[in-house]
Amino acid sequence: MDIIIVGFGTVGQGVAEALSRKAPSIQSAFKEKMRVVGVFDSKSYDLSPKGLDPREVAARKAKLGKVGPDLEGRRLIEVLQDVKYDVMVEVTPTNIKDAEPGFGNMMAALSAGKDVVTANKGPLALRFRQLSKAAEKSGARLRFEASVGGATPVINMSRELLMGERILSIRGIENGTCNFILNRMRDEGLPFDQALREAQEMGYAERDPTYDIDGIDSAAKAAILANAIFRRDVTFDDVRRTGIRGVSLEAVELAAEEKKVIRLIAEVSESRLEVSPRLVPTGHPLAIGGTLNIFQLMTDLAGDITVAGRGAGKMETASAILSDLVALMKEDCASRRRNGSGNRI
Amino acid sequence: MDIIIVGFGTVGQGVAEALSRKAPSIQSAFKEKMRVVGVFDSKSYDLSPKGLDPREVAARKAKLGKVGPDLEGRRLIEVLQDVKYDVMVEVTPTNIKDAEPGFGNMMAALSAGKDVVTANKGPLALRFRQLSKAAEKSGARLRFEASVGGATPVINMSRELLMGERILSIRGIENGTCNFILNRMRDEGLPFDQALREAQEMGYAERDPTYDIDGIDSAAKAAILANAIFRRDVTFDDVRRTGIRGVSLEAVELAAEEKKVIRLIAEVSESRLEVSPRLVPTGHPLAIGGTLNIFQLMTDLAGDITVAGRGAGKMETASAILSDLVALMKEDCASRRRNGSGNRI
Numbered sequence: 227m228d229i230i231i232v233g234f235g236t237v238g239q240g241v242a243e244a245l246s247r248k249a250p251s252i253q254s255a256f257k258e259k260m261r262v263v264g265v266f267d268s269k270s271y272d273l274s275p276k277g278l279d280p281r282e283v284a285a286r287k288a289k290l291g292k293v294g295p296d297l298e299g300r301r302l303i304e305v306l307q308d309v310k311y312d313v314m315v316e317v318t319p320t321n322i323k324d325a326e327p328g329f330g331n332m333m334a335a336l337s338a339g340k341d342v343v344t345a346n347k348g349p350l351a352l353r354f355r356q357l358s359k360a361a362e363k364s365g366a367r368l369r370f371e372a373s374v375g376g377a378t379p380v381i382n383m384s385r386e387l388l389m390g391e392r393i394l395s396i397r398g399i400e401n402g403t404c405n406f407i408l409n410r411m412r413d414e415g416l417p418f419d420q421a422l423r424e425a426q427e428m429g430y431a432e433r434d435p436t437y438d439i440d441g442i443d444s445a446a447k448a449a450i451l452a453n454a455i456f457r458r459d460v461t462f463d464d465v466r467r468t469g470i471r472g473v474s475l476e477a478v479e480l481a482a483e484e485k486k487v488i489r490l491i492a493e494v495s496e497s498r499l500e501v502s503p504r505l506v507p508t509g510h511p512l513a514i515g516g517t518l519n520i521f522q523l524m525t526d527l528a529g530d531i532t533v534a535g536r537g538a539g540k541m542e543t544a545s546a547i548l549s550d551l552v553a554l555m556k557e558d559c560a561s562r563r564r565n566g567s568g569n570r571i
Numbered sequence: 572m573d574i575i576i577v578g579f580g581t582v583g584q585g586v587a588e589a590l591s592r593k594a595p596s597i598q599s600a601f602k603e604k605m606r607v608v609g610v611f612d613s614k615s616y617d618l619s620p621k622g623l624d625p626r627e628v629a630a631r632k633a634k635l636g637k638v639g640p641d642l643e644g645r646r647l648i649e650v651l652q653d654v655k656y657d658v659m660v661e662v663t664p665t666n667i668k669d670a671e672p673g674f675g676n677m678m679a680a681l682s683a684g685k686d687v688v689t690a691n692k693g694p695l696a697l698r699f700r701q702l703s704k705a706a707e708k709s710g711a712r713l714r715f716e717a718s719v720g721g722a723t724p725v726i727n728m729s730r731e732l733l734m735g736e737r738i739l740s741i742r743g744i745e746n747g748t749c750n751f752i753l754n755r756m757r758d759e760g761l762p763f764d765q766a767l768r769e770a771q772e773m774g775y776a777e778r779d780p781t782y783d784i785d786g787i788d789s790a791a792k793a794a795i796l797a798n799a800i801f802r803r804d805v806t807f808d809d810v811r812r813t814g815i816r817g818v819s820l821e822a823v824e825l826a827a828e829e830k831k832v833i834r835l836i837a838e839v840s841e842s843r844l845e846v847s848p849r850l851v852p853t854g855h856p857l858a859i860g861g862t863l864n865i866f867q868l869m870t871d872l873a874g875d876i877t878v879a880g881r882g883a884g885k886m887e888t889a890s891a892i893l894s895d896l897v898a899l900m901k902e903d904c905a906s907r908r909r910n911g912s913g914n915r916i
Contacts, residue, residue: 244872248735377873379732387724387732389901390593390893509860511879527589527890528722528880534856535876545872548735556734561906 227555228275228311230264232302232331233318234283234293237345237372238265240544241315242280252552256559260551264309265293266302268318268327273309302327303334313554315547316344322437322446322462325352336360336368343550345372345543351446351462354453367554370454372546374400374447378535379549380521384455391525393455395495400447402517402537403430403438404470404490408503409515411478412487418473430517440469441490444501448492452499460499468502481505487513572900573620573656575609577647577676578663579628579638582690582717583610585889586660587625597897601904605896609654610638611647613663613672618654647672648679658899660892661689667782667791667807670697681705681713688895690717690888696791696807699798712899715799717891719745719792723880724894725866729800736870738800740840745792747862747882748775748783749815749835753848754860756823757832763818775862785814786835789846793837797844805844813847826850832858 229245231238242262249260261277272283272294287293297305314335318328325348332349335342337360344350349357350373361368371381375398384393399405403425410421422439425431437443445465452458470490481488484505489512491504506513511532514520519537524530536542574590576583587607594605606622617628617639632638642650659680663673670693677694680687682705689695694702695718706713716726720743729738744750748770755766767784770776782788790810797803815835826833829850834857836849851857856877859865864882869875881887 244735248872252735377870377876379728379876382732383724383728383878386898386901387727387894389897390589390597390890515854525722525890527593527886527893529884529887531722531724531878531880533728533876533878536874539874541872542874545735545870548872549732552734553731556731557905560902 227258227260227313227551227558228263229261229313229315229551230266230306230309230311231262231280231315231317232266233316233346234265234267234287235317235319236540237317237543237547238267238315239284239287240540241317241547242284244541244544244548246279246281248548252555256555258555258559260555263311266305267293270294270296271305275310302331306334311340313341313343313551315551316342316346317547318346320346320446321348322351322442325349329353329357332357332368333360336364336366339364339366341367341369341554343369343372343547343554345370345547347373347443347446347450350453351449353461354450355459367557369550369553370450371550372543374450375519375521376535376537376539377542377545378519378521378533378537379546380533381451381454382549382553383531383533384523388523388525388528388531391528394524394526395493395498396451396455396521396523397491397493397512398519398521399489399512399514400444400492400519400537401438401441401490402519403435404441404444405514406430406517407439408470408473408478408488408490411473411475412482415475415479417475418471439471441467441501442469444490444492448494448499448501451492451494456494456496458496458499464499466500466502470503473503489513572603572605572658572896572903573608574606574658574660574896575611575651575654575656576607576625576660576662577611578661578691579610579612579632580662580664581885582662582888582892583612583660584629584632585885586662586892587629589886589889589893591624591626593893597900601900603900603904605900608656611650612638615639615641616650620655647676651679656685658686658688658896660896661687661691662892663691665692665791667693667696667787670694674698674702677702677713678705681711682709684709684711686712686714686899688714688892688899690715690892692718692788692791692795695798696794698806699795700804714895714898715795716895717888719795720864720866720891721880721882721884722887722890723864723866723878723882724891725878726796726799727894727898728878729868733868733870733873733876736873739869739871740838740843741796741800741866741868742836742838742857743864743866744834744857744859745789745837745864745882746783746786746835747864748780749786749789750859751775751862752784753815753818753823753833753835756818756820757827760820760824762820763816784816786812786846787814789835789837793839793844793846796837796839801839801841803841803844809844811845811847815848818848834858
């Protein structure tokens with residue numbers, strides 16, 4: 227399996243590190259090579275058909291600010307025409323306005339029959355249908371566990387483990403930063419602005435916190451769940467969205483008196499698509515503290531199933547991408563095996 | 572996919588009901604028939620190569636106490652020699668002494684190259700290695716999500732979704748009855764015996780509660796996790812086991828003063844295999860209330876991932892069995908598709 231990594235910021239470098247650590251054991255389990263044959267950042271690239279050492283590329287990026295020769299204004303798609311690869315790991319930054327450059331990158335790969343594994347929410351939240359159609363047409367596979375819930379395997383669990391279930395709805399906490407702020411307001415009696423500043427100082431929130439606290443991040447993820455799990459055809463703009471900017475300390479304290487907490491909850495079903503602050507009873511799974519993500523799936527046969535994990539972070543996101551890469555490898559391997567053309571594992 | 576159901580008590584009837592409800596949508600998704608061609612209880616059987624109506628068989632069982640003609644002393648294995656089927660759903664009662672009749676049934680199927688899906692803990696906790704070897708030798712598949720955690724997909728999540736992770740350990744609450752008793756002791760200040768009686772009255776505990784409260788059920792499940800997820804070669808007897816019989820109300824109250832609860836925790840890793848009552852801080856995921864099952868997986872890249880759901884119940888167990896059946900169907904379908912001999916879905 228020859229992989230190219232497109233986007234080499236925190237997540238891309240995490241994927242490189244994860245692959246360095248894990249490729250040997252994965253290769254020996256599946257008796258197939260797993261190589262990174264190309265790395266692209268926004269301005270430069272590095273290619274080697276025999277496989278790069280991803281840690282070496284990361285070291286170069288840290289030292290020189292680029293991964294290799296300049297693209298010199300050429301578009302990635304042009305360069306890619308000469309590259310032999312099987313899977314594109316697309317981890318350029320999420321752009322919730324027009325989904326670029328992720329959308330173009332993914333379409334180039336999928337149209338050429340190459341599998342795509344991504345953490346990039348923009349294309350999935352804005353143009354999911356087009357991506358799916360391109361994949362279907364060429365027979366390529368599109369996987370995106372890392373786009374929602376970080377290391378929490380909510381998408382693959384819903385799509386691949388609960389296949390006999392009708393999933394009636396999903397309610398979840400998809401943004402650790404908001405959860406951290408709401409917790410600090412309650413636990414320390416801090417007003418919103420102060421809790422936000424603390425989150426910024428601790429590195430949980432960006433300088434411009436809009437993306438988190440206005441529910442943009444959560445809404446993008448809700449749209450992805452609606453498309454991927456409920457087979458709806460929605461975009462980010464279809465999500466009814468209220469952030470936590472309007473949550474006052476008084477409201478948090480009033481909730482506490484009633485043994486409740488306020489949480490920014492996403493709710494997705496066949497008929498609902500909403501992100502908003504809600505009251506949750508203390509002791510309820512969704513009253514979870516810290517910066518974890520949690521998803522509660524309501525199903526027809528199994529009842530409620532809850533899954534929780536770290537919603538963000540370099541290695542956590544890389545872990546979800548790795549799980550998708552291994553899933554592709556396993557599918558290929560099972561297919562070869564059942565047809566007698568490969569080794570058993 | 573032609574299925575036989577072996578064992579037609581609560582779980583077997585749940586599987587029949589789940590298949591009646593779900594087969595149409597599954598068939599249309601995978602463009603493959605899903606039929607029950609045989610049902611066996613301990614004394615009788617019903618066969619039809621064209622497919623039975625599982626609800627009809629369940630109604631007959633309720634009315635007549637049997638599903639069809641008497642076996643008349645013939646062993647299941649003899650009857651099976653004339654039956655054409657693809658998958659055995661083995662749901663005879665768990666026998667933690669010698670694993671029969673489940674073990675013999677499963678071996679007959681696996682040795683003949685038939686896939687097995689089961690909820691039966693005995694064979695998996697006592698003779699896992701032999702089952703795996705039989706499956707490996709014939710190329711048959713053995714799936715058993717329903718054996719641990721009821722509807723909670725802990726096994727398939729660990730084995731199929733977190734494939735890039737090294738799972739360092741699993742800690743979990745695997746028995747809802749014990750959790751109910753421990754909760755009632757704390758919440759209502761009931762002594763153990765009284766809480767147990769209440770659990771019996773509410774139908775959570777059997778008349779002979781040994782299996783639950785002495786940790787036998789939990790230990791069997793811990794052995795299965797060790798075999799299936801940590802690739803160990805253990806049996807039920809290798810589990811260090813302490814039940815909750817010795818948990819006094821005083822201990823529960825003392826724990827409460829320190830903001831802790833007592834839980835019957837299973838811990839499984841490469842080096843540990845233990846079921847015992849432990850102190851858990853209030854607010855910790857494992858401090859979960861009610862009769863839910865919960866599993867906390869510690870992993871190297873993703874950190875902790877927690878999954879919780881209903882640990883027992885007719886439809887919950889049937890749901891896990893159904894998910895395994897659909898997984899087999901999906902694998903077959905993917906294999907056909909990648910080789911151009913089937914329809915796309």
